[in-house]
Amino acid sequence: MEALLLGTGPAEAIPRIGHDDALCRDAMKPHSKSRRLRSAALVRSGETAILIDAGPDIGYQLASHRVQKIDAVLLTHAHLDAAGGLRTLSDWASAHGAVLPVYTEQATLRRYGAFPGLAYRFVKSGATAKIGSMSVRFLRVRHSLLPGFPTLGFRIGRFAYASDVASIPAPTLKSLQGVRTLVLDAAFWFERKFRGHLTPDLSVKYALWLGVEHLVLTQTGHTYPPHHEAEAFLKHYARSRAPGLKLSLAHDGMRVKQA
Ligand SMILES: [Zn+2]
Numbered sequence: 001m002e003a004l005l006l007g008t009g010p011a012e013a014i015p016r017i018g019h020d021d022a023l024c025r026d027a028m029k030p031h032s033k034s035r036r037l038r039s040a041a042l043v044r045s046g047e048t049a050i051l052i053d054a055g056p057d058i059g060y061q062l063a064s065h066r067v068q069k070i071d072a073v074l075l076t077h078a079h080l081d082a083a084g085g086l087r088t089l090s091d092w093a094s095a096h097g098a099v100l101p102v103y104t105e106q107a108t109l110r111r112y113g114a115f116p117g118l119a120y121r122f123v124k125s126g127a128t129a130k131i132g133s134m135s136v137r138f139l140r141v142r143h144s145l146l147p148g149f150p151t152l153g154f155r156i157g158r159f160a161y162a163s164d165v166a167s168i169p170a171p172t173l174k175s176l177q178g179v180r181t182l183v184l185d186a187a188f189w190f191e192r193k194f195r196g197h198l199t200p201d202l203s204v205k206y207a208l209w210l211g212v213e214h215l216v217l218t219q220t221g222h223t224y225p226p227h228h229e230a231e232a233f234l235k236h237y238a239r240s241r242a243p244g245l246k247l248s249l250a251h252d253g254m255r256v257k258q259a
């Protein structure tokens, strides 16, 4: 199983218009890993492909990676950065003659209405869906900005993904036991915690508690230093605080494998 990270950024893509700070300057360089689109991933196993989230960048993300097959879509939540590209996804479905099942909660229908080519499947936290060769478990996480806003993480075998997280409730932590590869929110840099999002140290705590082998930090935002600096610091941090844990800072286009 492989997850292709189509986007690893926060609610606003990086670089931002009119910015001249170190991160945005670095992100403007060609092929910079500091450049981040809205978070999304394509999880593939055998012939099955599952898209996680469809934010405003989804058209570019699917086109630039030449994605020709999607069997189902999972939405973390109904906010714009995760679901604002549903209309584009509907166009993609029409162009490919497909009807895409979209696994989500009722808030998505209330906010955006229905789209041709997209078939909502409403799920409850704790439920499981079989999609092709993959079995997906839907797990409640606490949203960063609005703690009560319905937000999901996903477990697929020994892989799990949760990109907009303030904290992981106890029942979800229990359901994540045995996960080896965890792609998790770390939106704000260490002391720069804001709006409830996780920071690298808090994400590492969850990873250590769960005993995961590989933690991938995603949805990383504008309080981070440029990618290469952040990555060097995090490698050092992991060596001293969490030896044995493989810690990666996600970047757009990264491939995360899980056997
Ligand atoms: Zn900036």
Ligand SMILES: [Zn+2]
Binding pocket: 077, 079, 143, 145, 164
């Ligand atoms: Zn949100």
